[in-house]
Amino acid sequence: AQSVSQHNHHVILSEAASLELGCNYSYGGTVNLFWYVQYPGQHLQLLLKYFSGDPLVKGIKGFEAEFIKSKFSFNLRKPSVQWSDTAEYFCAVNAPGGSYIPTFGRGTSLIVHP
Amino acid sequence: NAGVTQTPKFRILKIGQSMTLQCTQDMNHNYMYWYRQDPGMGLKLIYYSVGAGITDKGEVPNGYNVSRSTTEDFPLRLELAAPSQTSVYFCASSYPGGDTEAFFGQGTRLTVV
Numbered sequence: 001a002q003s004v005s006q007h008n009h010h011v012i013l014s015e016a017a018s019l020e021l022g023c024n025y026s027y028g029g030t031v032n033l034f035w036y037v038q039y040p041g042q043h044l045q046l047l048l049k050y051f052s053g054d055p056l057v058k059g060i061k062g063f064e065a066e067f068i069k070s071k072f073s074f075n076l077r078k079p080s081v082q083w084s085d086t087a088e089y090f091c092a093v094n095a096p097g098g099s100y101i102p103t104f105g106r107g108t109s110l111i112v113h114p
Numbered sequence: 115n116a117g118v119t120q121t122p123k124f125r126i127l128k129i130g131q132s133m134t135l136q137c138t139q140d141m142n143h144n145y146m147y148w149y150r151q152d153p154g155m156g157l158k159l160i161y162y163s164v165g166a167g168i169t170d171k172g173e174v175p176n177g178y179n180v181s182r183s184t185t186e187d188f189p190l191r192l193e194l195a196a197p198s199q200t201s202v203y204f205c206a207s208s209y210p211g212g213d214t215e216a217f218f219g220q221g222t223r224l225t226v227v
Contacts, residue, residue, distance in 0.1 A: 009154060032212040043204065043218040044157075051213035090156065094212040099164070101147065101172075102206075102216050106156035 004093050006105035013081050014113050021076040021108050023091035032094040033074040034102070035065055039087045047089070050074065061085070083114045116140050120205050120219035127195040127226045135190040135222050137205030145208045146188040147216065148172075148180065150201040157204065163188055164210065195226045 007022040025031060035047040048059025055067040065076045074091060091105040118139045127133055139146065144165050149157040149172075159172030163182040177199060179191040188207075192199060202223050206216040 100212040104157040
């Protein structure tokens with residue numbers, strides 16, 4: 001079965017620091033990769049996604065992610081975080097072996113201090 | 115555009131009680147899902163549906179039931195509530211296909227005491 005691993009469960013940063021959140025998946029075939037964000041008290045919403053083409057994808061609010069097929073990774077980055085980025089971040093995979101049903105990682109809680 | 119609507123937002127149940135979490139979407143999505151979210155555990159798939167009349171178990175289906183009589187609605191039924199079902203429940207929907215994202219409801223915070 002496909003699985004998604006997020007290595008950082010809790011991250012605390014100061015404003016203007018750079019961010020990188022790791023995500024690895026286990027499926028060996030063609031995958032579609034997503035990062036979702038959940039702001040405090042809100043539902044999950046899409047941050048960015050990759051399904052083909054340029055492995056460096058840009059999302060909302062200055063976030064980007066790089067798909068590295070050889071490493072089965074899809075790490076999320078932001079060069080300079082803001083207090084408003086405080087949220088929980090989830091990596092997810094839609095893979096044909098799972099009928100394209102989204103499989104989520106455990107999530108990373110990011111706290112940004114002003 | 116309402117998107118995915120879940121009711122109720124909060125509920126407290128006593129052990130052994132039953133309830134139905136409602137979910138409706140107005141985007142004409144074929145696929146619908148129920149997830150539960152527990153602290154530090156991410157989202158676990160309970161049940162999903164790829165169309166009206168078709169449902170299937172996810173990773174953690176025990177203690178739950180679903181039905182999908184229409185494209186719009188996908189209620190989740192809890193029978194004989196247990197403390198282990200204390201969680202936040204999210205309903206989501208999407209178009210079929212791997213490159214489509216899921217749209218989520220606001221969640222239902224359920225406490226079983």
